[in-house]
Amino acid sequence: MLNRLMGIIPNASEHGRGVEHMLEVCHWFMLVLFIGWGTFFLVSLYKFNKARHPKADYQGVRSHGSTHAEFAVIFIEAALLLGFAMPLWGKRVVDIPNQAEAMRVRAVGEQYAWNFHYAGPDGVFGRQNASFVTASNPLGLDPQDEAGKDDVVSKNELHVINQRPVVLEVTSKDVIHAVSVPQMRIAQDAIPGTKVPLWFRPIKLGKYEIICAQLCGAGHYAMRSVLMVDKQEDFEAFQKELFSMQHPAPASAK
Amino acid sequence: MALLRLASSRIFKSPMSNPILKYLPFFTDAEVPHTVAARPDTGLYSAKLGIWLFLASEVMLFGGLFSAYIFLRIGAEPGYWPSGLLNVPVGTMNTAILIVSSITVVMAWAALKMRQLGKYKFYMAITILCGLIFLTVKLSYEWPAKFNHFGVFIKKDAASKYEEFLGNKHLEEAGQSPRWEITGHLLDAPKGSSYEHQAQHNAEHFAHETGRHDAVTPAEDDYVIQLDAVNANPTDKTNDRPHFWPVPMSNKIAVISAKDVESASVFAPRHSTYFATYFLITGLHGLHVLGGILVFLYLWLPVKGGVNLYKTNPEHLANRVEIAGLFWHFVDLVWIFVFPIFYLL
Amino acid sequence: MSTIATADVGHHGGTAPHDDHHHHELGFLQKWVFSTDHKVIGLQYGVTGLAFLFFGFLLMLVMRWQLANPGQAVPVVGEALRTIFGQTVMTDNGALTAAGYNVFGAMHGTIMVFFGIVPVAVAGFGNYVVPLQIGAPDMAFPKLNMASFWCFFTSCVIMMASFFVPGSAAKSGWTAYPPLAGIADLEGGNLWLNGQTVWLIAMVFNITGSLLGSINFITTIIQLRAPGLTWMRLPFFVWAQFVTAFLLVLAFPPLEAAGFMQLTDRVLGTSFFMPTGLVVGQTVAQTWAGGGSPILWQHLFWFLAHPEVYVLILPGIGIIAEVVANNTRKPLYGYKAMVYAIFALGFLSFIVWAHHMYMTGMGAKVAAFFQVTTVMISVPSVVLLTALLLSLWGGAIRFTVPMLFATAFLPMFGIGGLTGIPLAFNAVDLFLHDTYYVIGHFHYVVAPGTIFALFAGVYHWYPKATGRQMNQFLGKVHFWGSLVFINGLFFPMFLQGMAGVHRRWYDGGATYELTAPVLHWNKVMTVSAGILALFQLVFIFNFFTSWRTGKKVGRNPWDATTLDWDTPTPPPHGNFDKPVEVFRGPYEYSVPGHPTDFHPQSQKS
Amino acid sequence: MAGSHSHSTPDQTHASTNAADHAAAEAADIASHIGAYVKVGVALLVLTGITVGLSYVDFGSRSMNIVVGMIVASIKAGLVAAIFMHLKGEKITIWRFLWMTTIFAIGLFFLTYLAHSDPISGTTHSTH
């Protein structure tokens, strides 16, 4: 409710509910504290204005209410940590869906675009080597490698299948970028030299925006990509189209 | 937290009632107390506290550098963290020199405390001399030798071509990490490389020494390297572990095609993260040595703040020497760690 | 190190009663420029820092214009900015370029933190007030103090000069993350004269100055407390400065080391922060052999930068404590608890830094560790704030201008601090990281937080430093204007953040569809910023005119208890005109049975 | 916190006593230390030799050798700090903040190492 009031952007992923729930609890906690402390604050300012209360009391507050309040704060924070934060994070980074269950896509950032690399029907990514990188082969796929023959790469457009978990292997060619999809409640820095898995399970068909969330140069603000959560058929059609574009003849020229 | 325990109601005498402070000739009206004499409740004169705080910050400075070292070293892929490339006897000698200077500086301070000016001057002179030798060895021998040593890292998929220099089969059997680098003196560099001049110079020297003129190949993109012993005999068991005495360079030559090379560099900071940390840490350490020498010189020369201070206020001079000495010991202490991690391990 | 203890001959004043034999006037240079007097150095730091704060604000005004009106020429001054900053930063018709936006953003962050708040809060107020409050004639090492200022000043000159090197100043954020910062500005081919390199050099000077200064503070506080001024009788401001100085001494050096590393990456081609196989454009970057780690920089940077944010706030809290005690006319509630809390805060601030790096790919264990410590650190903050809040109860509150700012500080810091809590949980930070929610969080703590505390401090100690009061009416105008519009400026940031607006966006989010519903806030925020700026002009006017025309005051215009009010106004060189001794705690206001409502620390009975 | 309590307490009375007596007493005290300085110096030289020697002994693995090397280095560093830098018997104030420094330096080492060694599962690093 508080989240809504603050205009939170609607959620479209499975784990996002947990994130949202936790944020909601946090905001309530903060609001209660703020109102509690704030009321005390305003009352004090009113009551103990010099005009109204000319002689200060050397002792001031005598009750130990504040100590209780502080312990309550500690207690609630601990509960948030143990009850929400740690389990949620554990699920994010330890229980990553396996190969069979999830679709794996490589997300490779560069100034200023995202390349999404699909393994194709064989499910195996082709070998990459930086020395093969050209404008038409942005990921440096090894043309000799069999496993890469069915791979496709899409630029600035990521398609996934509704309800099927996706693991993005996030990395970068040049500087640090970050994948962030607010509606999916996911974010991960794309660090050159390191490949980090990031997973989510979309639960709503539709078009979303992928934001580059790490300053990466003058074009950072416009490094926008699109995330399409498709039905199975649409996804396959998209893959086919890409394939025919990227591998025009059976033995591709280059 | 700990400082809270200092909380107490001890009352100490006002500075002006302190005879030492009151009558020191240079201690004029606007002076700050506790420059020379200790504050009773802390037992410290201010500069001593100051230098220790400074050293604490130095611990964090070198701490940052050493943590980078650890981070980079454990992150390094096998075969990309060189070892045995530094001259151990020279390093050992330099370590010993620093230790000796640490002894003499503490003796210099003790001499002053016992008001033996002659001894002070003597010990201080040795200290300064030690510092100078250390720096000279570093700057005129160790570093330049590195700058004329060359290494090429071979691409992994080309490594089999150079097996005779790398000896990876042998290393694998011996349970050691693989070797991807071929090192030695560069005799010929690919055309357009910034090392051409250096290569030419080495080739002339090589020809002069061996009478061989085959070191320069007609191909434009070859590296020709006069090999170090490890690459000349990579399967020789004695090369599996570093040597104490540097093994002389062989007369064997390797010709390496530039397209097989991943990176090539003299042993300069850019060579690898190993040399980057080595040069940055020893360089910063060297600057500290230089700073120490300058301060010692000042304290040794007959100037107002130096030896001449002895006449008016020997205790003040002793304090200064103590402060400078603390700094010097710290510099020694850093070296005590630098030496094994870069030279030996 | 050897010269620091040299006698500082030939000034008047001192712990001894005035001795007129030695009295002689110092020349202008010695008195106001190359001074070793802590008060002059404090003023030098303070005024330089305030000027930088204002400059940082001006940079931000240009950026805010751009955010509300993407691509449009900056009104009135656009052409002039084009002439000053050149074509990297401004287009020919006077609009900010994308690179220019990044330049201004990086410089705004850097300047506000390292050249604005720290110089004013730590070095300015610290230098001026700490020796006075502990009854010392000066800092422990006056010459080192001067060296510290000139080191800082050199860094200011270098940092400002960096706007005028080819390609303009640093543009990789105040965080200077490599590889972006490592490769930035190198296209021109000049390894030394370019924005990022010059930024690093300036930072090395800035850090060195800070280190010298903080060593001096710690030594001074330990060594030069007046007789009777035991630890638990220290004014809270001194405690705050003491802990702050420790944070600086121990946290800054690793960043200095990292600065050297980034410098060699740039000029010597080392690969400390450069990973293997970097591809820039379409080619492998052969300049770097690789093997380095971009994350290493982040660790070393945040090892400083987290403690640094407490460096920004602790002196502020110290000032607030002084002002609150003085204007409620009663002792601080829970003084001892506050001292323990501030130590706990200082200690913990060293082991929470990776909460800025939640999105770099942390496993469960590490994330758990840093979440726990981050949450723990909010506890002493709550203790401090609660103590200040409870101190109001039972007071006889005088709403002087400093007190107005201090009162506003409490809820404003409250908002900033409370919004830090969701960020501390990385599952939530997942959603909020790098959005305007974070920008809102920290601006609430630094702007209506620290800057308000600084304003409170200026209005509070101005009479001591100049002998004159600032105009109270103008002060109130300044306060109410600032309070209203600073909220109009920063509160919408939370709403934008929740809607997914990210930071460091040149066009304020116009590229994206998802942000469209909240972009109108950009206009509101920008207008608020503009009006906020107008109210600052009132302050600047008041600040300079009161110097000559303000109401004259005596030694102790606020009826305060601490030693800083026990000197002549303004204090002479050497500070005290009589021997000082301390007999009681710092805030003995409204002591039952005492004839006045304040009982100064130095009064025997 | 540190074993230096015993040394710092008696010192509080020093400064106000007669300066000349004090200096004389101190000088005698120092003279008695000279032998120790030389001995420690020799020990350091010997330990340097040992460090070098041990680095050529195979302790089973590279990391084991590093551990051994670091232990010897720490002993040497301890000697320098304790004797040459007079930390043995140094005032409590100094000990306190040196402990702090040590804790934070270890924190820096340990936590960066921990962060490095505990990434999100499945993270890989690119190789040469």
Ligand code: HEA
């Ligand atoms: C002065 C500066 C300051 C202060 C004090 C804080 C305080 C805190 N900060 Fe903040 N922070 C910054 C400055 C500061 N921060 C900056 C500059 C950044 C961004 C840097 C960048 O990326 O560029 C940042 C970013 C930042 C992040 C990273 C976010 C991200 O990048 O995704 C996190 C995450 O944990 C965080 C957490 C906290 C926490 C838990 C506190 C806690 O200490 C807060 C504790 C305080 C409270 C809990 C308030 C208690 C008060 C009350 C309850 C009283 C209420 C009173 C009334 C109503 C009268 N901060």
Ligand code: HEA
């Ligand atoms: C202490 C730190 C500090 C302070 C005080 C401020 C103050 C302000 N900041 Fe800033 N800000 C940062 C630190 C700070 N900021 C940092 C670290 C970043 C991140 C940078 C990055 O991305 O790398 C940032 C980023 C940042 C952004 C995000 C930009 C982006 O991501 O694209 C915005 C956007 O609105 C912003 C706005 C403002 C505004 C309007 C103020 C205003 O509140 C300013 C108001 C100022 C005053 C009220 C004081 C004026 C001074 C005087 C009046 C004194 C004059 C007196 C004399 C000369 C005698 N800041």
Ligand code: CUA
């Ligand atoms: Cu890519 Cu920002």
Ligand SMILES: [Cu+2]
């Ligand atoms: Cu932080």
